[in-house]
Amino acid sequence: MKLFEPYLLGDLQLPNRIVMAPMTRNRSPGQIQSDWAVEHYSLRATAGLILSESTQVSARAQGSADTPGLYNQAQATAWKNVVEAVHDAGGRIVAQLGHAGRLSHSDYHGQKPAAPSPVIPEGFVRTPLGTKNYEDPWVPATAEVAALVEEFALAAKWARWAGFDGVELHGAHGFLLDQFLQSATNRRTDRYGGDAAGRRTFALEVLQAVMAHFPGHRIGYTVSPGGNHKGIGDSDPIGTFTGLARALSQARIGWLHVADLPLGELKPSEFLRGEFQGTLIVSEGYTRDSAQEILEHNGADLVAFGKAFTANPDLVDLLRRGDRLELHDPKTFYAGGKTGYIE
Numbered sequence: 268m269k270l271f272e273p274y275l276l277g278d279l280q281l282p283n284r285i286v287m288a289p290m291t292r293n294r295s296p297g298q299i300q301s302d303w304a305v306e307h308y309s310l311r312a313t314a315g316l317i318l319s320e321s322t323q324v325s326a327r328a329q330g331s332a333d334t335p336g337l338y339n340q341a342q343a344t345a346w347k348n349v350v351e352a353v354h355d356a357g358g359r360i361v362a363q364l365g366h367a368g369r370l371s372h373s374d375y376h377g378q379k380p381a382a383p384s385p386v387i388p389e390g391f392v393r394t395p396l397g398t399k400n401y402e403d404p405w406v407p408a409t410a411e412v413a414a415l416v417e418e419f420a421l422a423a424k425w426a427r428w429a430g431f432d433g434v435e436l437h438g439a440h441g442f443l444l445d446q447f448l449q450s451a452t453n454r455r456t457d458r459y460g461g462d463a464a465g466r467r468t469f470a471l472e473v474l475q476a477v478m479a480h481f482p483g484h485r486i487g488y489t490v491s492p493g494g495n496h497k498g499i500g501d502s503d504p505i506g507t508f509t510g511l512a513r514a515l516s517q518a519r520i521g522w523l524h525v526a527d528l529p530l531g532e533l534k535p536s537e538f539l540r541g542e543f544q545g546t547l548i549v550s551e552g553y554t555r556d557s558a559q560e561i562l563e564h565n566g567a568d569l570v571a572f573g574k575a576f577t578a579n580p581d582l583v584d585l586l587r588r589g590d591r592l593e594l595h596d597p598k599t600f601y602a603g604g605k606t607g608y609i610e
């Protein structure tokens with residue numbers, strides 16, 4: 268089956284086409300990866316590629332409790348232990364660099380959350396001090412956006428230091444890159460706003476800055492055009508995401524990762540496939556059969572599995588043998604200590 272055939276991702280030789288999807292697990296107290304994480308990730312090293320949980324690029328980038336950071340020596344040292352254990356177990360691991368932007372809260376870091384425009388998210392945010400309303404964000408002036416770009420570059424530098432095989436920019440699920448890209452959250456009239464080309468300027472500047480630390484083929488970008496997390500959206504999602512995919516293709520990054528939540532009747536990977544020349548990774552609800560099918564029809568090059576990996580560290584072997592999978596337990600996704608993580 269194609270799912271179990273090797274794949275060359277740039278210069279990374281993957282033994283199969285199964286990717287472990289990025290999953291926030293909220294088990295890193297003090298923003299430091301634990302020994303549990305070392306075990307959790309290395310147990311999953313048979314994946315063709317592991318995408319790490321979203322790791323914040325600065326204090327202000329944190330969006331939920333006990334998520335890991337990658338912006339100082341202590342955080343990078345803890346990640347290095349994870350990376351080395353994955354490599355020792357024969358695997359490959361990429362750091363997903365995330366900035367929650369407006370989805371953050373001052374309870375995490377004592378600052379106003381950053382956002383491209385003063386558009387407050389729908390709903391409530393859980394902070395260490397309780398369930399709160401979202402806050403009126405800090406909106407950087409044109410000249411101040413460079414400091415946000417630099418946060419991603421610094422995290423990429425630490426990712427390199429920690430030995431990660433690459434980085435993935437988290438542009439999905441209403442995070443900061445998504446907030447700059449989509450019209451519902453970007454009302455700016457400067458060069459970071461306006462039409463779709465203006466709104467993707469931030470993403471492209473981040474990419475350029477990160478390229479100082481990793482070659483393009485070791486960099487990926489994830490999007491979720493069908494997602495509407497906390498009210499994010501776009502007046503022309505097909506145009507906006509198609510334009511981004513073309514620009515990322517021109518920048519010659521290694522992969523585009525599409526969290527393929529439906530956009531109306533469409534699967535975004537279907538209209539993005541032809542726009543991006545590099546590797547296409549899809550995720551969202553794939554099974555052994557549907558993953559095999561999309562690979563056979565050339566709708567994607569690699570398939571990421573999320574929830575199934577939480578309950579099945581040996582997912583690759585189980586899928587290869589066609590064995591029944593353990594059912595995942597959503598109660599252990601974002602909390603629950605060892606259970607559902609390393610047990």
Ligand SMILES: Cc1cc2nc3c(=O)[nH]c(=O)nc-3n(C[C@H](O)[C@H](O)[C@H](O)COP(=O)(O)O)c2cc1C
Pocket residue numbers: 288289290291292320321363437439440489526550551552553571572573574575600601
């Ligand atoms: C517990 C959990 C945490 C997640 N955290 C992230 C994250 O940090 N970054 C991200 O891009 N996607 C995140 N996702 C989305 C997954 O990467 C994936 O797209 C989603 O689970 C769909 O794949 P699946 O149906 O195989 O689980 C998360 C999903 C789950 C279930």
